[in-house]
Amino acid sequence: MNGNAEIVLEAIFQRRSVRNFTGGCVDPSVLVTLMKAAMAAPSARNRQPWAFIAITERNTMNTLANGLPYTKMLYKAGGAVIVCGDSTVDLQQGATDLWYQDAAAASQNILLAAHALGLGAVWSALYPYEDRSGLVSRILGLPSFITPFSIIPVGYPTGEDLPKDKFRSDRIHWEKW
Amino acid sequence: MNGNAEIVLEAIFQRRSVRNFTGGCVDPSVLVTLMKAAMAAPSARNRQPWAFIAITERNTMNTLANGLPYTKMLYKAGGAVIVCGDSTVDLQQGATDLWYQDAAAASQNILLAAHALGLGAVWSALYPYEDRSGLVSRILGLPSFITPFSIIPVGYPTGEDLPKDKFRSDRIHWEKW
Numbered sequence: 001m002n003g004n005a006e007i008v009l010e011a012i013f014q015r016r017s018v019r020n021f022t023g024g025c026v027d028p029s030v031l032v033t034l035m036k037a038a039m040a041a042p043s044a045r046n047r048q049p050w051a052f053i054a055i056t057e058r059n060t061m062n063t064l065a066n067g068l069p070y071t072k073m074l075y076k077a078g079g080a081v082i083v084c085g086d087s088t089v090d091l092q093q094g095a096t097d098l099w100y101q102d103a104a105a106a107s108q109n110i111l112l113a114a115h116a117l118g119l120g121a122v123w124s125a126l127y128p129y130e131d132r133s134g135l136v137s138r139i140l141g142l143p144s145f146i147t148p149f150s151i152i153p154v155g156y157p158t159g160e161d162l163p164k165d166k167f168r169s170d171r172i173h174w175e176k177w
Numbered sequence: 178m179n180g181n182a183e184i185v186l187e188a189i190f191q192r193r194s195v196r197n198f199t200g201g202c203v204d205p206s207v208l209v210t211l212m213k214a215a216m217a218a219p220s221a222r223n224r225q226p227w228a229f230i231a232i233t234e235r236n237t238m239n240t241l242a243n244g245l246p247y248t249k250m251l252y253k254a255g256g257a258v259i260v261c262g263d264s265t266v267d268l269q270q271g272a273t274d275l276w277y278q279d280a281a282a283a284s285q286n287i288l289l290a291a292h293a294l295g296l297g298a299v300w301s302a303l304y305p306y307e308d309r310s311g312l313v314s315r316i317l318g319l320p321s322f323i324t325p326f327s328i329i330p331v332g333y334p335t336g337e338d339l340p341k342d343k344f345r346s347d348r349i350h351w352e353k354w
Contacts (some may be wrong), residue, residue, distance in 0.1 A: 001294065004293070008289065009210070037189045039343045050348060053352075053354065056351075085236045086348075104282055108219075116239050118179075149256050150236075164223070164297075167217075171212075171225075171227065173230045177230065
């Protein structure tokens, strides 16, 4: 295994969900890098059926935090990315229902890229909860063809959130069940 | 940005779906590393509702390739990992329907880890296609509480598959739609 492989694997293993942020702002250029990472994810038939809303405004983050039951960490986040599905992309190129798998891969890339940059992030589900996605759609003015999938608060970690070793050999089966 | 951040981001940007393999075998220990990466993914409420089948036997890969319409690259792959959902994990800890998002994050980690190790991999969807998941369940003897989600052929790339630049600035919206 070469040194670069070890660095990438270590990032995958050390990444943790960060819910405790210092309150420092995240530069918009960093959010662009995270969305670039998201768009490097694979998608079914390479349709790329996604759209992203980047949030840096304190008021918007507070309004979202007020309304969303499990995303209170937005109060101290320095920014956020909302990963959405775009059903017009889907329809243009042959509708299937895999957009949410593509959005999940994009979300995971955001988490890893944030970790690599020394930031913390946490994936908070919006889809398939209609109350949560409806609230986000109203606050951000999303058109009806855009479905919010996840909201990812990003910020500078306080250091309270530690990586977990989740490896379980009993989850692995060889050749068949 | 420090050097390690650049290496991780470069892995995310350079990873591509690899469908052309040399035919060389992948060591089982490498498949374990990929599954370890998968299990480092986040999951809703940290339930880890997943299970993995690692395949190294040529006969099994050929049988799966024969039956699956879009996974013919298994004929030349050196191994494969099947990411599954385990509904007993879900039920034990409060059923929700987010297991497929967790399985997608785990699948993406496998793709990135394979790329980091100099291997190629491609995510082929099984869920929610009942014909594909039923076929895989029969061939591998999966119990009814295990749902195959994705099959990821892994192998040594011939070099034919090149990375794509999928960044599109028009997919990014700032603060609101």
